Amino acid sequence: MNIVTKKIILFLSVLMTSTSAWSSTSVVLKSDDFVGITFWLISMALVAATAFFFLETQRVEGKWKTSLVVSGLVTMVAAVHYFYMREVWIQTGDTPTVYRYIDWLITVPLLMVEFYLILAAITKVPNGVFWRLMVGTLVMLVSGYLGEVGVLGHGIGFFFGMVGWFYIIYEIFYGEAGKISAAEAPESVKKAYNLMRLIVTIGWSVYPIGYFVGYLAGIPAESSMAGLNVVYNLADVVNKIAFGVIIWTAASAESFKTK
Numbered sequence: 001m002n003i004v005t006k007k008i009i010l011f012l013s014v015l016m017t018s019t020s021a022w023s024s025t026s027v028v029l030k031s032d033d034f035v036g037i038t039f040w041l042i043s044m045a046l047v048a049a050t051a052f053f054f055l056e057t058q059r060v061e062g063k064w065k066t067s068l069v070v071s072g073l074v075t076m077v078a079a080v081h082y083f084y085m086r087e088v089w090i091q092t093g094d095t096p097t098v099y100r101y102i103d104w105l106i107t108v109p110l111l112m113v114e115f116y117l118i119l120a121a122i123t124k125v126p127n128g129v130f131w132r133l134m135v136g137t138l139v140m141l142v143s144g145y146l147g148e149v150g151v152l153g154h155g156i157g158f159f160f161g162m163v164g165w166f167y168i169i170y171e172i173f174y175g176e177a178g179k180i181s182a183a184e185a186p187e188s189v190k191k192a193y194n195l196m197r198l199i200v201t202i203g204w205s206v207y208p209i210g211y212f213v214g215y216l217a218g219i220p221a222e223s224s225m226a227g228l229n230v231v232y233n234l235a236d237v238v239n240k241i242a243f244g245v246i247i248w249t250a251a252s253a254e255s256f257k258t259k
Helices: 003-022 034-056 062-092 097-120 127-148 154-173 176-184 187-201 203-215 221-257
Strands: none
Touching: 034 062, 034 221, 062 097, 062 221, 097 127, 097 176, 097 187, 097 221, 127 154, 127 176, 127 203, 154 176, 154 187, 154 203, 176 187, 187 203, 187 221, 203 221
16 A cells, blocks of 8 residues: 555545534434435545545546546535535534535536546647636526525526526537537547536536525425435535546546556
8 A cells, every 4th residue: 555545545534533523413313314314325425436536546647637636626525515514404404505505616616627627638728618617617606606695686696507507518518628529539538528518417407406496486495495405415426426437437548548
């Protein structure tokens, strides 16, 4: 076991043993609390994914290491926030909206960076691709948050959030990023890129749907809260963990192809 692997394992051990400090009271997870169970399952899955991505950086070529490190950062940041979110739910039964948005404000831009990184690993990519993805991401997230907390009207926040999301979709399908993938990416990278943009299109759709149901459809919040939390939690398996696994698959294929 090399020194890097030992450091990764030590770091994850500290992360896991520190979780007890994040609970202000000792609350037992009830066997019929299906929402709480999903919070626990996803938080542990995110920790496992973090360990996997960090350890796999030792196996892939240098140009792919950054992509896997970013994938590990996404799942690590999400895991930390899930530790908090699961406690909020178990102790209060309330939706941890603030923690979700803090998580998204960090992890979603990192996910967008991945489109730039996997293309940059195989060809030169203009910096404009990076910045356009960042702008779309921030418009989407900030508008959604301001709408949820009431700084903007719910409808206005929803509208501008959708504008940001559609801008991202346009860029990765029809913009410069999409054109570079179609023209220059090898088959393994092209396949990964296509799967990643499907996740952004289909997997991310649960969030505006949840926003609409929770704020614009006229359904009482208490009626939709549990279901929406389960959907959001399960969606993160695809939108964060599977997203990283797709990148790992491309990185492994390209690394071993040249050996």
